[in-house]
Amino acid sequence: MDKELLFWVWLLILAGLVEGYSWPRSQNPRTQRSRSGKSQKPNIVVIMTDDQDELLGSMEVMPKTLRIMRDQGVHFNNSFVSTPMCCPSRSSFLTGMYTHNHHVYTNNDNCSSPYWQRTHEPRTFATYLNNAGYRTGYFGKYLNEYNGTYIPPGWREWVGLIKNTRFYNYTVNFNGNKMKHEDNYYADYFTDLIANDSVTFLKNSKQYFPKRPVLMVLSVPAPHGPEDSAPQYQHLFYNNTLHRTPTWNMAPNPDKQFLLKVTGKMEPIEQTFTDVLQQKRLQTLQSVDDLVEKVYEELWNLDELENTYIIYTSDHGYHLGQFGLVKGKALPYDFDVRVPLYVRGPGIKPRSKISNLVVNVDLAPTILDMAGVDIPEHMDGRSVMKLIRTKSYRDQDYGGFSDNYVTAKRPWRDTILLERGKITVKKRKALMRQQKRNFLETVNSLPTISDSYLKYATPKQKRIFKECAKPQNQPPCKKGQKYQCIQEYGRNMPRLMKCRKNKRMQRDGYFSKKRCPCGRKKNKINPDEKLSQTEFLMKHASKDFSPKFIRTKRSYLQLVGNTSSSSQNSISSLSVQPFDRRCRVLPNDTVSCDRVLYQDPVEWKNHKEKLDEMIEEYRKMLEDLRLYRKHLKASKPLDSYLSEIGNGISSQGYLEYECEPCNSNSRRSERKKEIEQRRRRRRKNKKRKRKYQGSDSPLWNSTYWNLPPDEKVSRRKHPACKRANADCSLMDNSHWKTPPYWTNGPFCFCTNSNNNTYWCIRTINATHDLLYCEFINNFLSYYDLKKDPFQMRNAIHDVNYGILQQLHEQLNAMRACEGAKECNKAGLWYRDEENKSNDEIDGDDT
Numbered sequence: 043m044d045k046e047l048l049f050w051v052w053l054l055i056l057a058g059l060v061e062g063y064s065w066p067r068s069q070n071p072r073t074q075r076s077r078s079g080k081s082q083k084p085n086i087v088v089i090m091t092d093d094q095d096e097l098l099g100s101m102e103v104m105p106k107t108l109r110i111m112r113d114q115g116v117h118f119n120n121s122f123v124s125t126p127m128c129c130p131s132r133s134s135f136l137t138g139m140y141t142h143n144h145h146v147y148t149n150n151d152n153c154s155s156p157y158w159q160r161t162h163e164p165r166t167f168a169t170y171l172n173n174a175g176y177r178t179g180y181f182g183k184y185l186n187e188y189n190g191t192y193i194p195p196g197w198r199e200w201v202g203l204i205k206n207t208r209f210y211n212y213t214v215n216f217n218g219n220k221m222k223h224e225d226n227y228y229a230d231y232f233t234d235l236i237a238n239d240s241v242t243f244l245k246n247s248k249q250y251f252p253k254r255p256v257l258m259v260l261s262v263p264a265p266h267g268p269e270d271s272a273p274q275y276q277h278l279f280y281n282n283t284l285h286r287t288p289t290w291n292m293a294p295n296p297d298k299q300f301l302l303k304v305t306g307k308m309e310p311i312e313q314t315f316t317d318v319l320q321q322k323r324l325q326t327l328q329s330v331d332d333l334v335e336k337v338y339e340e341l342w343n344l345d346e347l348e349n350t351y352i353i354y355t356s357d358h359g360y361h362l363g364q365f366g367l368v369k370g371k372a373l374p375y376d377f378d379v380r381v382p383l384y385v386r387g388p389g390i391k392p393r394s395k396i397s398n399l400v401v402n403v404d405l406a407p408t409i410l411d412m413a414g415v416d417i418p419e420h421m422d423g424r425s426v427m428k429l430i431r432t433k434s435y436r437d438q439d440y441g442g443f444s445d446n447y448v449t450a451k452r453p454w455r456d457t458i459l460l461e462r463g464k465i466t467v468k469k470r471k472a473l474m475r476q477q478k479r480n481f482l483e484t485v486n487s488l489p490t491i492s493d494s495y496l497k498y499a500t501p502k503q504k505r506i507f508k509e510c511a512k513p514q515n516q517p518p519c520k521k522g523q524k525y526q527c528i529q530e531y532g533r534n535m536p537r538l539m540k541c542r543k544n545k546r547m548q549r550d551g552y553f554s555k556k557r558c559p560c561g562r563k564k565n566k567i568n569p570d571e572k573l574s575q576t577e578f579l580m581k582h583a584s585k586d587f588s589p590k591f592i593r594t595k596r597s598y599l600q601l602v603g604n605t606s607s608s609s610q611n612s613i614s615s616l617s618v619q620p621f622d623r624r625c626r627v628l629p630n631d632t633v634s635c636d637r638v639l640y641q642d643p644v645e646w647k648n649h650k651e652k653l654d655e656m657i658e659e660y661r662k663m664l665e666d667l668r669l670y671r672k673h674l675k676a677s678k679p680l681d682s683y684l685s686e687i688g689n690g691i692s693s694q695g696y697l698e699y700e701c702e703p704c705n706s707n708s709r710r711s712e713r714k715k716e717i718e719q720r721r722r723r724r725r726k727n728k729k730r731k732r733k734y735q736g737s738d739s740p741l742w743n744s745t746y747w748n749l750p751p752d753e754k755v756s757r758r759k760h761p762a763c764k765r766a767n768a769d770c771s772l773m774d775n776s777h778w779k780t781p782p783y784w785t786n787g788p789f790c791f792c793t794n795s796n797n798n799t800y801w802c803i804r805t806i807n808a809t810h811d812l813l814y815c816e817f818i819n820n821f822l823s824y825y826d827l828k829k830d831p832f833q834m835r836n837a838i839h840d841v842n843y844g845i846l847q848q849l850h851e852q853l854n855a856m857r858a859c860e861g862a863k864e865c866n867k868a869g870l871w872y873r874d875e876e877n878k879s880n881d882e883i884d885g886d887d888t
Contacts, residue, residue: 083175083255084388085350086412087337088405090135090259091330092128092183092207092266093323093371094356096121096382099284100265103324106335107384111354115386116394116430119446120806123402125462126358126371126378128206129153129186131402132261135357136166138406138421140459143860147464149206153187159194165420167406168196171257174415179243181236182261183207190215199243201236207263208232209270209326210779225779227273233262233329234272241340248344255413262333264326265360270780271325279324285316285362287377288832293366297836299821301768301795305366311789315773316363318784323360351387351412353405370793374460374802374815375833385426387412389434396429397446399806401458407862422865429454447808455869456807459856463799465818482534503535510536624649763790767797803853814849824849 094100101108111117123131125141133139133146133153144162146152172178179199183206190204190213204213209232210225223230240260247256291313295302308316334354341347359378362369371378383400385408386392403423410417411425429448448454465473481498485491491507499507509515510527517526519541528537625635639646760772774788802815811827824838824846841849855868 079252080346081253081255081349083414084412085256085341085346086171086176086258086353086409087256087341087350088259088353088355088409089330089334089337090132090182090261091327091356092261092263093358093360094265094327094382095359095361095377096356096380097287097377098320098360098362099282100324100327101382102284103279103282104327104331104334106331107354110334110338111352111384111386112393114392115352115384116390116396116433118383118385118396118398118400118426120397120399121355121381121383121401122379122399122458122460122804123358123381124459126373126460127462128266128357130462131357132185133158133162134403135405136168137162138167138403138417138423140403140422140859140865141461142857143420143422147462149186151464154185154189155187158185159192164195165418166194166196167409168194168257168259170196170410170415170418171413172196172198174413175254176257176413177247177251177254178257179240179247180259180261181240181243182232182259183263184261190220193218201239203232203261203263207266207268209263209268231272231329233264233326233333236260236262237333237336241336244337244340244344248346257409257413260333260337262330264330265323268778269319269322269326270778271322272329275325275328276781278328279321281317282320282324283317285320287364289365289377289834290316290363291366292364292834295365298365298823299800299817300797300819301792302365302367304768305792307366308363308368309789311786312368312791313363314786315784315789316368318782319369320362321782322778348388351385353408354382354384355402355405356381357402367793368791372462372794372798374462374800374813376813376827379460379804385430390430391434394433395446396426396433396448397806398429398448398454399456399458399804400426400429417862419861419863422859422862424454424862424866428452453870455866456810457803457805457852457856457869459853459859459865460802460804460815461800461857463818465799469818479534486534506536506538509538760790762788765790765792767795768792769794769796801853801857803849803856814853816850816853822846 124134125131127149129149130141130146130153133144134141137144139162141147144158146158152158168178168180177199178197179201180194180197181199181201182203184194184202186206188202188204190202193200193202193215200215200217202215204215204220210230211223212230212232213220213222214235215221223232223235237260240258244256244258247254291308293302293305293307295305338347338352341350358371359376359380360369360371361367361373361375361377364375364377367373373379381402401423403421404426405423407417407421407423407425408427411427417425428450432450433448481495485495485499485507488495491511496504496507506527509525514523515525515527515538517528519526523541525538526541528539530537624639625633627633639649758769758771763770763772770790770792772788772790773784775784775786778784797817797819799818800815802813805812805814813823813825813827813833815823817823822838823836824841825833825835826837827833830837838846852868856865859865859868
């Protein structure tokens with residue numbers, strides 16, 4: 043009896059060990075059973091955090107996640123996001139497209155807009171998997187401007203947060219119904235709500251639809267603000283300093299862009315704030331760590347773990363005190379664009395690492411590849427499953443690789459695009475004009491134009507430069523020559539003109555633009571024309587003929603002679619009387635007067651005085667005529683049928699007006715008043731800016747801390763934190779509603795600037811690790827992370843012009859790419875050029 047009992051005890055212990063041991067897929071007894079009655083396609087679970095960094099130590103405090111994802115999966119240690127902002131990054135995650143293709147540039151501009159809902163939302167990976175038979179569910183934060191009035195296409199189960207991140211006092215759209223949650227931890231804490239609802243959906247799906255695979259996206263709010271942690275974790279990570287990297291409080295930085303150039307070192311109150319914020323961020327991630335374990339255990343209990351891919355990542359990184367910035371994101375440096383990325387599932391070797399460059403636009407194609415669905419052509423990313431399969435195959439046949447770079451049959455790109463913001467129409471036109479001006483100045487300074495410069499010219503410029511380079515088009519015109527290339531003064535672009543007789547043309551091919559000092563041209567009759575007129579008069583005119591050439595438009599006598607009797611009476615009443623003009627305007631626009639006027643000063647003076655009197659009278663007549671015309675326009679008669687109805691119309695059919703007396707200086711005085719009002723507004727705005735800007739200390743204007751109770755101002759628009767060309771916010775004791783609280787008083791800090799729009803390329807391969815950026819204000823930056831891993835020094839001046847031109851061309855190619863084929867080709871361009879010119883690139887300049 044004792045032996046039999048002992049046997050059953052050992053059998054139960056052995057069964058427990060088998061149950062708890064994490065078997066490889068090929069040896070796991072569960073997976074060796076037949077999956078009859080279950081889905082043959084794999085389940086897919088995506089867990090996305092909000093604002094989680096990889097370089098500030100956030101993953102080191104998540105032991106459960108590291109045990110499940112890193113120790114049992116693959117770690118992509120060079121994973122980036124294309125745009126380090128919430129809504130653009132999440133839009134790239136859903137569509138697999140770069141920001142310049144889905145056009146969601148900021149957290150406000152086009153975020154969940156009607157254009158997004160109409161154009162891109164029907165083409166997310168959810169719609170393709172839903173059509174392929176997957177049961178899809180989304181839980182958590184969606185897009186920053188999502189208003190909860192609809193369920194996006196492709197999702198069967200929908201628990202979407204309305205607007206931006208919150209842990210308490212939020213509203214969700216639960217399958218079409220808006221549900222408001224309050225501040226009870228057990229019922230409303232958002233991270234736990236996502237964990238519970240997602241596990242419930244997974245259970246129900248496998249219970250009622252066992253043959254259908256499941257896709258779940260768990261978009262948790264942590265560690266995004268307001269950083270409210272669960273009560274059981276509010277005592278952890280006191281004085282954690284993992285965020286104090288070598289660039290922490292490294293300021294100012296005169297070699298970097300405007301925001302970092304004007305940011306000084308942090309004050310003691312700001313340094314303390316970064317430590318407290320780091321503590322609260324790590325506390326919120328503990329609930330995420332529990333969520334990962336809960337989903338993992340539920341998959342194990344449902345016997346679906348070995349048939350499920352789990353992806354863990356973040357929408358972008360974060361900075362806490364780096365380069366003197368108190369907190370924020372949206373910079374092109376690694377602490378903002380580098381994110382954690384772990385993948386575990388069938389066929390993935392545990393504790394493996396892949397160093398190839400991947401970006402968040404690769405996630406949507408990867409999810410489709412995991413499900414066996416064809417990847418659409420509009421997606422810019424590629425599936426990382428190709429890297430995973432290639433690494434697993436080569437590790438089995440040839441052993442592991444020390445550098446962790448996977449070389450596939452189809453080359454994997456080594457360059458990605460980082461972009462933030464967009465160029466306005468006004469700014470784009472100004473940049474294009476400046477670029478055209480600089481290009482033409484450079485081209486004109488060269489003796490000959492090479493093909494390397496012509497490729498930047500427009501088609502019209504190329505045609506003109508090509509024709510002007512031909513010898514047969516050089517000035518001056520010769521017999522039989524059709525065209526000549528003319529360079530005008532004040533123009534950078536030559537002109538291709540037809541050859542014709544032109545007195546203004548000089549022999550050297552330049553136009554002569556000499557003008558009179560008074561600004562009027564001195565008209566002279568052509569000698570040939572003068573000779574022909576003289577011959578005509580000698581043949582056809584009598585000896586006593588006196589030529590009088592009178593222009594009809596300028597002849598007052600002809601006007602009097604041709605008018606009717608009524609008009610003659612009206613004109614005769616004028617004070618200006620016709621007189622015998624002693625000057626005439628000839629048909630060739632020249633003036634000829636009697637010789638007496640040229641010889642007798644008295645006659646000349648009398649005639650000039652008469653002309654001045656006539657000009658003054660005509661001016662008065664012209665003013666009166668304008669008033670008459672204005673009055674007639676105002677009192678225009680209506681149609682005949684309206685005059686019969688009445689309605690404010692006199693018996694003659696004209697509108698009756700009571701005109702106020704006109705003042706000739708009224709418009710001028712109004713104009714002066716408008717100018718004076720503008721000046722007053724400008725002076726007032728300048729005073730207000732100086733008043734709000736304050737000093738460079740963190741307490742910029744303490745007189746505005748306590749506003750009146752009826753005046754509610756957001757922290758980002760607080761009058762105490764106004765600073766020119768910067769986006770600044772207020773931090774005070776009422777910001778955090780859960781422990782640990784902030785009790786050190788208010789201060790202001792800046793997180794962004796209005797010229798922090800940039801386009802960058804990030805290159806990582808076995809030999810290069812670099813970042814090249816072009817900002818909207820024409821500022822350039824270059825960092826060689828092989829020599830400067832923390833991006834402390836802008837080495838743009840160390841790069842020779844040839845390499846700089848290659849980087850600029852590659853950046854333009856990445857900015858214009860559409861689809862995986864074009865974007866992958868643009869990402870390989872640098873390597874192709876590198877193979878062509880190894881001697882240049884292997885030097886110190888790179």
